[in-house]
Amino acid sequence: MDCAQDSRQSGTESGTVVGEVPVTELSNPLSIDIDTVSPECIAKTLHACDKEIFEGWGTSAGFHDTSIIDTINKVVTAISDVVQTPSKGCVVISGCGTSGRLAYLTSRRFNKFLRSQGKEECFKYIISGDNDALYSSVELAEDDPREGAKRLKEVVEGKARVVFIGVTCGLSAPFVAGQLDMCLSDLDTFTPVLLGFNHTRQARKTEMKHLNKTFHEVVKEMRKAEQEEKAFILNPIVGPEPVAGSSRMKSGTTTKILLEILSFLGITHLESPLCLGAPRLVQMYQDVCETVYRQAESLGSLAFMAKESLRNHRHLYYLGCGALGLLGIIDASECRPTYGASFDDIRGFVYGGIDGLDSRPISSALSTDDFDKEIIPKLDANDTVIIFGEEMLQRVNQRLFSCPCKRAFVTFITDKETSSTLRDKVNNSNFDLVITMDICSASDFPWLHEPQETLNKQRDRKSSGEMSLPVPPNAQTQTSENTEIQLKSLLTQLAREAAMKWTVNSTSTGAYIQLGKVYRNLMVDVRVSNAKLFYRACGIVKDICNIEEADSRSLLLRSIYGTDILSDAQTSSNTVNHIIAASETDKVVPTAIVMGLCHCPVQQARSLLDTQPNLSAVLKDFQSQTLS
Numbered sequence: 001m002d003c004a005q006d007s008r009q010s011g012t013e014s015g016t017v018v019g020e021v022p023v024t025e026l027s028n029p030l031s032i033d034i035d036t037v038s039p040e041c042i043a044k045t046l047h048a049c050d051k052e053i054f055e056g057w058g059t060s061a062g063f064h065d066t067s068i069i070d071t072i073n074k075v076v077t078a079i080s081d082v083v084q085t086p087s088k089g090c091v092v093i094s095g096c097g098t099s100g101r102l103a104y105l106t107s108r109r110f111n112k113f114l115r116s117q118g119k120e121e122c123f124k125y126i127i128s129g130d131n132d133a134l135y136s137s138v139e140l141a142e143d144d145p146r147e148g149a150k151r152l153k154e155v156v157e158g159k160a161r162v163v164f165i166g167v168t169c170g171l172s173a174p175f176v177a178g179q180l181d182m183c184l185s186d187l188d189t190f191t192p193v194l195l196g197f198n199h200t201r202q203a204r205k206t207e208m209k210h211l212n213k214t215f216h217e218v219v220k221e222m223r224k225a226e227q228e229e230k231a232f233i234l235n236p237i238v239g240p241e242p243v244a245g246s247s248r249m250k251s252g253t254t255t256k257i258l259l260e261i262l263s264f265l266g267i268t269h270l271e272s273p274l275c276l277g278a279p280r281l282v283q284m285y286q287d288v289c290e291t292v293y294r295q296a297e298s299l300g301s302l303a304f305m306a307k308e309s310l311r312n313h314r315h316l317y318y319l320g321c322g323a324l325g326l327l328g329i330i331d332a333s334e335c336r337p338t339y340g341a342s343f344d345d346i347r348g349f350v351y352g353g354i355d356g357l358d359s360r361p362i363s364s365a366l367s368t369d370d371f372d373k374e375i376i377p378k379l380d381a382n383d384t385v386i387i388f389g390e391e392m393l394q395r396v397n398q399r400l401f402s403c404p405c406k407r408a409f410v411t412f413i414t415d416k417e418t419s420s421t422l423r424d425k426v427n428n429s430n431f432d433l434v435i436t437m438d439i440c441s442a443s444d445f446p447w448l449h450e451p452q453e454t455l456n457k458q459r460d461r462k463s464s465g466e467m468s469l470p471v472p473p474n475a476q477t478q479t480s481e482n483t484e485i486q487l488k489s490l491l492t493q494l495a496r497e498a499a500m501k502w503t504v505n506s507t508s509t510g511a512y513i514q515l516g517k518v519y520r521n522l523m524v525d526v527r528v529s530n531a532k533l534f535y536r537a538c539g540i541v542k543d544i545c546n547i548e549e550a551d552s553r554s555l556l557l558r559s560i561y562g563t564d565i566l567s568d569a570q571t572s573s574n575t576v577n578h579i580i581a582a583s584e585t586d587k588v589v590p591t592a593i594v595m596g597l598c599h600c601p602v603q604q605a606r607s608l609l610d611t612q613p614n615l616s617a618v619l620k621d622f623q624s625q626t627l628s
C-alpha cells in the first residue's frame with residue numbers, strides 16, 4: 001500500500017457492513033500491509049486511518065452526521081441540568097479497559113475545572129476491575145453485568161438525577177449492559193446514554209450471564225426510550241481500527257473527543273462565553289490530528305527507538321505531568337492484552353502520582369518519584385525514556401541525564417514564548433530525539449485568538465450548526481473575562497492531551513508492529529483474557545489459517561491446554577474456564593496459528609516460536625515457502 005493513500009479510498013466498500021463483522025472488529029483496507037512498511041510509513045498509515053474519525057467512513061458522515069450533532073446537543077442539555085444542581089444529581093461515565101480509563105480522565109479533568117470555578121464537582125467514573133484497571137489490564141471484569149449495576153448503584157447513592165454515559169466502543173461489554181439495563185428500569189432518575197462506534201444492529205448478540213438478555217436487546221430498549229428522549233445512543237461510525245479490533249486507538253480517541261465535547265458544552269451551556277458548538281470543537285481536534293501526524297518521520301523514529309528497546313528485552317518509559325502522565329500510563333496498560341506484552345515492557349509514570357481518584361484503593365508505583373527510586377538505578381543503554389511536556393522537563397530528576405539510556409523529549413507547545421525558553425533548556429540537555437509539536441499556533445487555532453467581538457458575531461450565525469446551543473441574551477454580561485480565559489486554557493489542555501494520545505499510541509503500536517506482533521493488520525498475540533478477546537482470537541486464527549470456525553476453536557483450545565487431543569471435559573467446558581486456563585499460558589494465539597498453518601503438534605509450534613518469536617516473520621517465511 002502507498003503509505004500516503006487517502007483515507008477516502010476505503011469508502012466504497014465500507015459504508016455497508018461487510019458480512020456480520022462489526023465495524024470496530026473489521027480489518028481496515030488502509031492498513032492491510034502496515035506490518036511491511038517503514039516506521040515512518042506506519043505513522044502515515046495510522047494518520048490515514050485516524051482521518052476517518054473526522055471525514056467519516058464510507059457513507060457514514062461520522063461527526064458531521066446531523067443526527068449525531070443533534071444527539072450531542074440533547075445530551076449536553078441533560079448534562080447541564082445536572083451541573084446546575086450537583087447536590088441532587090451527577091454525571092456518571094463508565095466503561096471497561098480504555099473506555100473506563102477515559103471515563104476517569106474526563107471526570108478528573110472536568111471536576112478540576114468545576115473546582116477552579118468555585119463550583120461543586122459533579123462527574124463520577126466507573127471502570128470495570130476498579131482503580132487497578134486504570135494502569136493494568138483486568139479484562140475479565142468486563143464480562144460481569146451484575147458487577148456493573150452494583151457499582152453504579154453505589155456511585156449514585158443519594159442522587160435523584162443521573163446522566164449515565166456507558167461507553168463500549170464495540171457495543172458489547174456486559175459490564176456496561178448491566179448498567180444500562182438498570183438505568184432503563186428507572187428513567188425518572190436516570191438518563192442513560194450509550195456511546196460506541198458500531199451500527200446498533202451490530203451490538204453483541206450473545207447471551208449474557210446474570211442478565212438473561214443480549215446487548216442487542218438492551219440497545220433495542222434504549223432505542224425505544226430514545227423515542228421519548230429519555231435515553232440516547234451516540235454511535236458515530238468512524239471506520240475500522242488500524243490494527244483490527246484495537247479499540248484503544250481510533251475508538252478510544254473518538255471516545256475522548258465525544259466525552260470532552262459533551263462535558264465541555266454541558267458545563268458551559270448556560271454561559272457559553274466562547275460560543276463554540278460541537279462542530280467547532282471537532283475541528284479543533286482535527287487540527288491537532290494534522291499537526292501531530294505532520295511529524296510522521298519523528299513519530300517513526302520514536303517508534304523505532306521503542307522497538308529497539310523492546311527487541312533487546314529492555315523497556316520503554318513515559319514520564320509526564322498531570323493528564324500527559326496519565327495518558328502515558330493508559331497507553332502502556334493496553335499493550336498487555338493487545339500485544340501479549342508484559343507489564344514491565346512499557347510503563348508510564350505521572351508526576352505526583354495518580355490524582356482525581358474515587359476512594360477505592362490503588363496498588364502500584366506510578367509516580368515519577370517511584371521512577372526515580374526504582375527505575376533510574378537500573379536503567380541501561382537499551383532502555384528508552386520519553387519525557388512529555390515542558391512541565392515534566394523542568395521537574396525531571398537530573399540523574400536521568402547521566403544514565404546510559406536513550407532519551408527523547410516530546411513537547412506540545414502552546415505559545416511562542418514558551419518555545420524559546422524551552423529551546424535553551426532542551427539544547428542544554430542530552431537527548432537522542434526531540435519532537436516539538438506546535439499544536440496551538442495561531443494558524444491552527446485561529447478562534448482561540450479571536451476577539452470577543454468576533455465570537456459574538458459567530459453566536460448569531462444560527463445556520464451553521466455549531467451555534468445550535470441556546471445562549472441566553474445576557475450571556476456576555478454574565479461571564480467574566482476570567483472564565484473565558486480559563487475555558488480557553490481548558491481547551492488548550494484538551495488539545496495537548498489529544499496530541500499526547502496520538503503520539504503514545506503511534507509509538508507503542510509502531511514498536512509492536514515492528515516486533516512482529518501484528519500480521520497484516522491483525523493482532524496475532526492478543527491475550528485471551530475475556531469473552532470478546534476469546535472470540536476475536538478464534539476469528540484471527542480462522543482468517544489467517546483459512547479454516548472453518550469449529551477448527552479454529554479447536555486449534556485455540558489445543559494451544560490453551562497444550563495438547564494435541566482435547567479431552568471431552570476440555571471441549572465441553574465453558575468460555576470462562578478457557579479464559580482462566582489461557583491466562584496461564586503465553587503465546588496462545590501465535591501457537592494456534594503455527595499449528596494450523598504448519599499442521600504440526602503443539603509442542604513443535606511452541607518450540608518454533610521460541611526460536612523465532614516474531615510471528616509475522618514465521619508467517620511470511622511460511623507463505624513464501626508455500627508459494628515457491
Ligand code: F6P
Nearest residue numbers: 096097098099139168169170173
Ligand atoms: O477487552 C479488552 C478491550 O478490548 C480493551 O482493549 C478495550 O479498551 C476494552 O475492552 C473496552 O472495549 P469496549 O469499549 O468495546 O467495551
